[in-house]
Amino acid sequence: MATPIRIAVTGAAGQIGYSLVFRIASGEVFGPDQPVIMHLIEIPPAMGALDGIEMELDDCAYPTLAGVVKASSDDLEAGFADCNFVVCVGSIPRKAGMERGDLIRINGPIFTSTGKAIQAAAAKDVRVLVVGNPCNTNCLIAMSNAPDVPSDRWFAMTRLDENRAVAQLAQKSGQPVAAVTGMAIWGNHSATQFPDFFNTKIGGKSAVEVIGDDEWLKNDFIATVQQRGAAVIKARGASSAASAANAALGTLKSIVTPTPAGTVFSAAICSDGSYGIDEGLITSFPLTTDGNKWSVVQGLEHNEFAQAKIDATVAELQSERDTVKDLLA
Ligand SMILES: NC(=O)C1=CN([C@@H]2O[C@H](COP(=O)(O)OP(=O)(O)OC[C@H]3O[C@@H](n4cnc5c(N)ncnc54)[C@H](O)[C@@H]3O)[C@@H](O)[C@H]2O)C=CC1
Ligand SMILES: O=C([O-])CC(=O)C(=O)O
Numbered sequence: 181m182a183t184p185i186r187i188a189v190t191g192a193a194g195q196i197g198y199s200l201v202f203r204i205a206s207g208e209v210f211g212p213d214q215p216v217i218m219h220l221i222e223i224p225p226a227m228g229a230l231d232g233i234e235m236e237l238d239d240c241a242y243p244t245l246a247g248v249v250k251a252s253s254d255d256l257e258a259g260f261a262d263c264n265f266v267v268c269v270g271s272i273p274r275k276a277g278m279e280r281g282d283l284i285r286i287n288g289p290i291f292t293s294t295g296k297a298i299q300a301a302a303a304k305d306v307r308v309l310v311v312g313n314p315c316n317t318n319c320l321i322a323m324s325n326a327p328d329v330p331s332d333r334w335f336a337m338t339r340l341d342e343n344r345a346v347a348q349l350a351q352k353s354g355q356p357v358a359a360v361t362g363m364a365i366w367g368n369h370s371a372t373q374f375p376d377f378f379n380t381k382i383g384g385k386s387a388v389e390v391i392g393d394d395e396w397l398k399n400d401f402i403a404t405v406q407q408r409g410a411a412v413i414k415a416r417g418a419s420s421a422a423s424a425a426n427a428a429l430g431t432l433k434s435i436v437t438p439t440p441a442g443t444v445f446s447a448a449i450c451s452d453g454s455y456g457i458d459e460g461l462i463t464s465f466p467l468t469t470d471g472n473k474w475s476v477v478q479g480l481e482h483n484e485f486a487q488a489k490i491d492a493t494v495a496e497l498q499s500e501r502d503t504v505k506d507l508l509a
Contacts (some may be wrong), residue, residue: 183358184246185210186303188219188263190294191270193229195418195466196311199268199425205237207244209432215246221259221270224252253290256297256442263302267322267428268294268322271312271363273419276410280313280370281500288504291318294508300331309447310336311428315369315464317500323450323462325509328387331460332474335435338365338464340372340420341356345375345405349382352401353390357486358384364466365446367493372408372463374489379480436452439468444477452476461497479491 185399186398187204191197195221203209203220218237220230230250237248251259253270260266271287274280290312298306306329310319323329342365350357361381366374377397380387404411412420434445446467453459454476466477482490499509 182214184217185269185467186214186219186249186263187265188221188260189267189269190221190259191268191312192220193226193233194269195273195421196269196424196428198485199422200269200428201233202237202240203425204432205240205242207242209429210244210436211504212244215244217247217249218245219249219251219258219259219261219263221251223270224254227252247480251330252276253419256293257301258284259397260297260301260306265432266294266302266306266308267395267432268308268310268312268318269428271318274313274413276413280315280409283313283339284317284500284503287312287314287318290320290323292325292507292509297321299320299326299328304446304484306331308335309428309431309435310321312336312426312477313369314500316464316497317373317504319462320501321504331450334450334462335431336369336462336464337424337427337431338369338448339434340424340429340448341365341373341375341433341464342371342406342410342446343423343427343430344408345377345401348401348404349387349391350382351486352396353382353387355382355390358385362466363446364444366490367464368497369448369464370496371494372489372496373406374486374493375402375405376482376486377401378483378486379466384471389436391480395481400491418441434467435469435474436471437469438471440458445488447474449474449476454478455480455482455496458498459488461494461501463494
C-alpha cells in the first residue's frame, strides 16, 4: 500500500464538511489504492459533533481510510501536522440578503492563523483549497501569512460556478453536460464573476453559435450563474452544501490529475500577471495542469464586453484586498 495522504478539512462538522469528508475518505479523489488520513478540524463547541463524524467514518469501513485525527481550531498546528492537502471550509456562511463580501471582516481573521499554522505544521508539498467565503480574499490572507509556502500551492474555489455555468448551457442547448467544454470562470467567486461563454464549446462548436441567442447569454445566463448561490439560499434557507462539496472534490481531482486534452478547469490561483491581472491577486482563470504544476491557459481572446466584465471582477478583488490590508502580512 502507498504512503497515506493526509488531508485536513476545517469546519468538518458543518454542512459542506459533512458531505466532503465522507467522499474524500471513500477514495473518490485519490483512487482506490491510495490510503488517506483525514484531519478533521472544528471550533471547540463542535468537537462533540466531530466524535460523531469519526464514528460514522468508522462505520463506513472504507478500505481507503487509514486514520482520523481530530483537532480544535485552538490548536491548528496539531490539526495541520504533516498534511499534504488543507481544505479550508470552516467559516460563517452568508444569509439571504447578504453578498459574500459582507463576510470579509467576520471570516477574514480566521485565515491569518490558518496561514501561519499551515506554514508551521503542514507537509512541505502542502496544497491548500479555500472554500470559506469570500474565498478569493480569504485565500489571499492565508497565503500572505504563510510566505514560505510557494504561491502556486494556493487555490480558492470557483468550480461550483463553473459547474453551474456548464449545467445552464447544457440545459439551454438540450445537450449533455459532457458536451460543454472550455467553460471557465474569471475573477472573483461573487456576483461580479465572469463565466466566459465566448471561449466555450458545445459539442465541439462555439457555444455562441449553438445557443444562437446573444441577449440570453449576456444577460440571463451570466446573471443566473452569478446569483445561483443566493437563489439556493432563498430556496433552501441555507447555502449550497452538497454541490459545494462536490465542487471541492472536483477541484482536488483536477489539481492532482493531468488535464485531459481540449479541456480546462477553473480555480482562483495567485495571478502570475497573465492577461494583465495584478500579480499576487487570487483570481479565477482557466487552468490546465500536469497534475503537479498548473498553468493559466494563454492566448484566449476577449472582446470589449468580456474585457469589461473581467475588469469589473478584478476591480472588486482589488477593493477586497484593500479592505483586509491589516490582515495581510
Ligand atoms: N466557494 C464556494 O463556492 C462556496 C463557499 N461556501 C462557503 O463555505 C463556508 C462553509 O459553509 P457551510 O459548510 O454551509 O457552513 P456551516 O455553518 O454549515 O459550517 C461551517 C463550519 O465551520 C465551523 N467553523 C467556524 N469557524 C471555524 C474556525 N475558525 N475553524 C474551524 N471551523 C470553524 C463551524 O463550527 C461549522 O461547523 C461558508 O463560508 C460558505 O459561504 C459555501 C458554498 C460554496
Ligand atoms: O452563495 C453562497 O453564499 C455560498 C456560495 O458561495 C455558493 O453557493 O456559491
